[in-house]
Amino acid sequence: MVFDYFDKYTFLCEMYDENADEIVDLVLNFFPFDNSVQIINSRKGKNLLKRVQLSPLKLEMLQIGNIVNIYSKLLYVKDCAPVTRRTLFSNVQSTFALIKPVPSSSHGKIITFIMKKGFRIVRMKNGKISKDFAMELYKSIAGNNMLPIIIDYVTNGEVIGLELVAPDAVKKWRQCLGATDPLEAAPGTLRQLYGDNKVQNVAHGCNTQEEALQMLELFFGYDKGIPRIPFRATFKDCTCCVIKPHAVIEGNVGSILEQISTSDKFYISAIAMFSVKLANTEEFYEIYKGVLPEYEDMCIHMAEGKCISLEVKCKDPSMNCVCEFRKLCGPRDPDLCRQLYPDSIRAQYGKNIIHNAVHCTDLPEDGELEVEYFFKLMANN
The missing domain is CATH 2.30.29.170 (PH-domain like)
Incomplete structure (x- = not known):
């Protein structure tokens, strides 16, 4: 243009x-x-x-x-x-997308697919859904003899809910999904690429804007201050990872999730997207005040846009999760990472000390506290 x-x-x-x-x-x-x-x-x-x-x-x-x-x-x-x-913003709308219980190693690829298709992710979290939620989600196929099998599948595993924004998002998301049966889905559609069968076909999409708005409220909404779909954080034997706003905007979320979830050491137990106010970032980073010269800029960047917080755990519970995960992230300076640890997250997706892709917990005793800051304090703001 x-x-x-x-x-x-x-x-x-x-x-x-x-x-x-x-x-x-x-x-x-x-x-x-x-x-x-x-x-x-x-x-x-x-x-x-x-x-x-x-x-x-x-x-x-x-x-x-x-x-x-x-x-x-x-x-x-x-x-x-x-x-x-x-x-x-002509005809820009929101739709609800549900990533079904697929292997966690596929989550990053799916998120990358979604962002490359031009969708903006504005809300995101993992969770488990009830049969009542699933029945509402699939009410358009009530009476289908496959419905009990589908309900059983989506309620027995962990899902990821997303609010996707794009022009004509409802229709566009269904087109990106492809046909219900992956064998019949058009080449390059999500279900053709990653689906197994009519039930295990990666993801779900709504048929109308009204249905999408209803499911967004049911998945992300609150009832008397309590989230209808609880956050999955356990606050135990964990470390905190925050994918920073610049990495979200640049479309690197999927790649970062994939690097973590395909590691032989770690798995992601909780994920959620947050908008963080400057006062909150100053409180979260308070330990660095007067210690790091970049403190103020770090706070400002974290408040600039949406960030994604993760609770990360070690597959081997005897390992020190905070210390081990810091190795995967690399040092704070991406330039140093690229010289010494080229495969680290910050080496691949960081730009400078402020825009260094991710925050990760520094001290072993702070892992659970930092996860609590997001999944308890921020989740109830």
């Missing part, structure tokens, strides 16, 4: 002003021609930032509900102008 110098996308944002202790309404204009940005204080009608090129800011980061970092100021994108909505 060719852009003109004056082409722009307009977003309505909020920013917390610490000095005034108030929320400020801002207008952010993004110019795709040269990747430049302008910020206007809408109340005062003045430029907070004159048009300036900002290479780290990408158009795909300017999604409604995201947080963007503009010169260390965090802006929450709450809406956009009508013209921008028609141009960028």
